Amino acid sequence: MAYIPGYHTSLISHDVLREKSGAYLDGKHLLIRTADDAVFCTLTRLHRQLVVEYNEPSSSAYAIERSEAPPKKRTTARPKRSQVPLKASGTTEQWHLRLGHLGPEVIKYLPAGAEVLEPLSTPSTTECEPCALAKATNLVSRRPMALPDHPYQRISIDWFSYEQAFNGLTGCTIIKCDLTSVTTVVPGEGKNTIGPAITQLDTRVHRQYGFRICQVRSDNEPALGNAFPAWCKREGIDWIPSSTYTSAQNGGAERAGGVIIRISTSIRIAARLPEDYWPESTVTAAYLHNLIPTETNGWKSPLVTLKEAINAFTNSPLDEEIYVDWPPGYKNASNSRECLRLHKALYGLRRSPLL
DSSP: OBOOTTSSSOBOOHHHHHHHHOOEEETTTTEEEOTTSOEEEEOEEETTEEESOOOOOOHHHHHHHHHHSOOOOOOOOOOOOOSSOOOEEEEHHHHHHHTTSOOHHHHTTOOTTEEEESGGGOOOTTTSHHHHHHSOOOOOOOOOOOOOSSTTSEEEEEEEEOSOOTTSOOEEEEEEETTTOOEEEEEESSGGGHHHHHHHHHHHHHHHHSOOOOEEEEOOOGGGTTHHHHHHHHHTOEEEEOOTTOGGGGHHHHHHHHHHHHHHHHHHHHHTOOGGGHHHHHHHHHHHHTTSOBTTTTSBOHHHHHHHHHHHHHHOBOSSOOEEOOOTTTOOGGGTTOOEEOSBOOTTOOOOOOO
């Protein structure tokens, strides 16, 4: 048995009782029996506990204890606050560290309660090593390249992956002319179709306008492998890849693809077409994109800009002396040493006019 001062009852440990005397609990009959099974005492279940002896507490005892306790006085007085505002002082470096590495400009405008000592010694972002490491950002080179000499001399390409379409295609190659912003979409079954798409476009541009693709800008994706650079070298095309894992440098094709994808999605949703019909809606979106005026082209559509560039290219006045041979059928023996001087650019002349 344990007596605990201030506790409302004494406690009996059944385990200790059994170890000392061999007595045990007969839970079925609520008895404590000795080692020879004799009845030691009878138990009573009260307040979800087994009780050996229960004495009813006197209610007057609690009343006396409460009456003896002095009543507490309620006060409405509030603590007085100091009329003098608190001030804290420190150097700019200390305030920089206290306030989570603030910048130099913010420290100049701290409240009046913050006294800044040595205000001219604020550490810059590069002088504080934690700031330099935490605030470092990616700086992507976005130096603008010179405009190409003629349409389709330089193009930007990118591959956009989709879920497999109804006809088994898994993505599309987006090709943008860097001079006119004319965009071509070629759906395909994989990235191995990028080379054939550029070949088809080069053939079409040469037959339609007399130009050749000379430079190709793209992401330096490992998925392109060695086949694409080898193909560019074989075709005599300069491949201009972006830095590895830095697709932002190929922003022209990225932005053009984003615009076409948004137009394509809007068309597909409005027409209530299933998602696997994206090849049809994407090609349609590219066609519409080439007809829409853009701010980059002076609010002219890419196709109008292309036609104006071709007309200006073929009919622009020449500011230098250029001589050509007689066309077939006009040359004879008497004027075999004569040639013609051009006053305006002819169709197919590889020269960049001032557009």
